[in-house]
Amino acid sequence: MNKPHFRKPLILTFLTILLLCLSFPPADLGYLAWVACIPWFILMVTEEKYICLYSLGIGAIFFIIQLSWLRHIAFIAWVLLSLYCSAYFLAFAFCTRYITTKLKLPFVIVVPCIWTAMEFVRSFLLSGFPWFFIGHTQYQYLPVIQIADITGVYGISLIIIMSNAAIADLLSLSFIRQRRTFFKLTCILPSVFLAISILYGFSWLRHYHPKEGPVVCMVQGNIPQDLKFESTEDDQLQILKKYTDLSESMQSTPIDLLVWPETMMPGILNIDSALTGRKIDLLSQLTATSLAQKLNTNLLLGGIALTFEGEEQVYFNSAYYYNRAGAFIDRYDKIHLVPFGEFTPLRNYFPFLGNLVPYEIGLTHGHSRIVFPLETLENEYFIFGASICYEDTVPSLIRKFKRDGVDFMLNITNDGWFRDSAELDQHLAIMVFRAVENRIPMARAANTGISSFVSPDGTIYDKLTDSAGKYREISGTLTNRIKFVKKYTPFYTLYGDWLAILCVATTGITLMIAIIKPRSVATREPA
Known part of the structure; x- marks a missing residue:
C-alpha cells in the first residue's frame, strides 16, 4: 500500500x-x-x-x-x-x-x-x-x-x-x-x-398532558467508593449516619416515598442481628424502622440481603421496602448481575477469574420481579417497581415491569465506582429510553449522581445539582412529584x-x- x-x-x-x-x-x-x-x-x-x-x-x-x-x-x-x-x-x-x-x-x-x-x-x-x-x-x-x-x-x-x-x-x-x-x-x-x-x-x-403523582425524595450521600468498598465498622457507622442525617433533614417536608441508593444501607436487614453478631446490622434495622416512623413515609433502601441454602451463605443485591409504620413489606433482589462486577462467570472452572471481581463475596441473581404498593398522603394508590444499577439499561426487564402493571419505576444505583466520569451521564441517557419505550415515569437515586426524575416523554425534568451547577460527586436530597400519563400499554411494551x-x-x-x-x-x- x-x-x-x-x-x-x-x-x-x-x-x-x-x-x-x-x-x-x-x-x-x-x-x-x-x-x-x-x-x-x-x-x-x-x-x-x-x-x-x-x-x-x-x-x-x-x-x-x-x-x-x-x-x-x-x-x-x-x-x-x-x-x-x-x-x-x-x-x-x-x-x-x-x-x-x-x-x-x-x-x-x-x-x-x-x-x-x-x-x-x-x-x-x-x-x-x-x-x-x-x-x-x-x-x-x-x-x-x-x-x-x-x-x-x-x-x-x-x-x-x-x-x-x-x-x-x-x-x-x-x-x-x-x-x-x-x-x-x-x-x-x-x-x-x-x-x-x-x-x-x-x-x-x-x-402529552402529564398528571402529578406521589412525592418522592431521593437521598444522595456521595460516599466515596474507596470508603465503602473496604469499610471498617466505624466507616459503616459513618455511612449510616450520613444517609440518616440527610433523610431526617426532610422531616418537615411531606413525602410519600424516600429512597436510598444501591447498597447504601451498610447493615443486613433481613437477618436477625443476633445471628450475625454485627452491631451495624442491628443499628441498620433500627434505623430503617425509626426513620419511616419519624418521617411518616415509606422507604425503599438499597442493601445486601443474606439467605442460607444449607450451610452455604447466599448474598443478593437488594431493595428493601418499608411502610410508614416502619414494618418491612417486601424485597426485590437484583436479577441482572454485572459479570466480573458482581459475579464471576465460569469461576468453578477458572478460579483465577475471581480476581477480577471487586467484591469479596459473589452475589446471586434474583429470580422474580417484585412490585410494591404505595399509598400516598393524599390517599391515592400506586404500584411501582425497582431496578438496581445496570438494570435500567435492560429494555426487556423494564418492559416486563410495565406489563406487571407498575405506575412508575425507580432505579437505585451506586455509580461511585466510576467517580466523576462520563459513565454517570451515559447511564442517565440510557434510562431516558426506558421511560419513553414504556411511557412510564422513572426516577433515580444515585450515591454519587445523577439523581433525577424522568417523565414518560423522556424529559429529565429534575436532577440534583449544587449551587455551582455541579451534579456529579455531590450530596443532598432531591424531591419532586412523579409525572405520569393515563395508563396504557404502548406497542413496544406489548x-x-x-x-x-x-x-x-x-x-x-x-x-x-x-x-x-x-x-x-x-x-x-x-x-
Whole structure:
C-alpha cells in the first residue's frame, strides 16, 4: 500500500472515531451522530482492502476512549470489554461488505439492518452490554425519540445509520455502476423514515398532558467508593449516619416515598442481628424502622440481603421496602448481575477469574420481579417497581415491569465506582429510553449522581445539582412529584424488540443467501 493511498483511510478512520466520541457524553453533541459514520461508510464502498481492519480499529479506539471509566475498577476489564465490543464493528463491516458485494443489495437498506442487528445481539449475548447504542445520542431531542414507544431505541439507531449510509453512498459515487437503480431509493428512504419519526414525535408531544403523582425524595450521600468498598465498622457507622442525617433533614417536608441508593444501607436487614453478631446490622434495622416512623413515609433502601441454602451463605443485591409504620413489606433482589462486577462467570472452572471481581463475596441473581404498593398522603394508590444499577439499561426487564402493571419505576444505583466520569451521564441517557419505550415515569437515586426524575416523554425534568451547577460527586436530597400519563400499554411494551429481531432475521437470511450464491455471479468491479 503506497503512502497516499494509506493516508485517505487513516483520515476517514480518525474522523469517524472523533465524531462518534463527540456524539456521546461527555461531549454530548448528539446531532453529530447523524454524520459520524459517513467517513467509515465511504471507506466501505470505496476501499477494496483492509476494511475489516479499519473497522476493528475504529471500534477498539472508540470503546477504549468511551469506556475509560472502567479503569477505576480493573484495567484488564477495560481492555477486554473494549475489544469485545469492537468485534461487533468488525462483524458489521464484514457482513455489510460480503452481502452488498455478492447480492448487489442497496447499501441504504443493508447497512442499517445489519447495524441494528449487531446492537441487539450485543444487548444480550454473554449477559449483554446495551451501552453506546447510537440511538442513545438522541436522548435530548424529544421529537426524534418518541417513536421508541413503537420500535424501542433500535428504531432511532436504524434511522440514524440509514441517514449516514445514504449520504456516504451518494458522496462516494459508488452507485454509479452497480447501484444506479437505487439512486432514488437512497435519496428518498431516509428522508421518509426521519419525517415519519419526527411527525410522530411532535404529534405525541402535542397530546402529552402529564398528571402529578406521589412525592418522592431521593437521598444522595456521595460516599466515596474507596470508603465503602473496604469499610471498617466505624466507616459503616459513618455511612449510616450520613444517609440518616440527610433523610431526617426532610422531616418537615411531606413525602410519600424516600429512597436510598444501591447498597447504601451498610447493615443486613433481613437477618436477625443476633445471628450475625454485627452491631451495624442491628443499628441498620433500627434505623430503617425509626426513620419511616419519624418521617411518616415509606422507604425503599438499597442493601445486601443474606439467605442460607444449607450451610452455604447466599448474598443478593437488594431493595428493601418499608411502610410508614416502619414494618418491612417486601424485597426485590437484583436479577441482572454485572459479570466480573458482581459475579464471576465460569469461576468453578477458572478460579483465577475471581480476581477480577471487586467484591469479596459473589452475589446471586434474583429470580422474580417484585412490585410494591404505595399509598400516598393524599390517599391515592400506586404500584411501582425497582431496578438496581445496570438494570435500567435492560429494555426487556423494564418492559416486563410495565406489563406487571407498575405506575412508575425507580432505579437505585451506586455509580461511585466510576467517580466523576462520563459513565454517570451515559447511564442517565440510557434510562431516558426506558421511560419513553414504556411511557412510564422513572426516577433515580444515585450515591454519587445523577439523581433525577424522568417523565414518560423522556424529559429529565429534575436532577440534583449544587449551587455551582455541579451534579456529579455531590450530596443532598432531591424531591419532586412523579409525572405520569393515563395508563396504557404502548406497542413496544406489548411486542418488545420486534424491529431488532426482524433485522437479525433479515441479516441472517441474506447472509445465508450470499454464502450459497455462486461466486462467479458475484464478481464486483472496483468502486
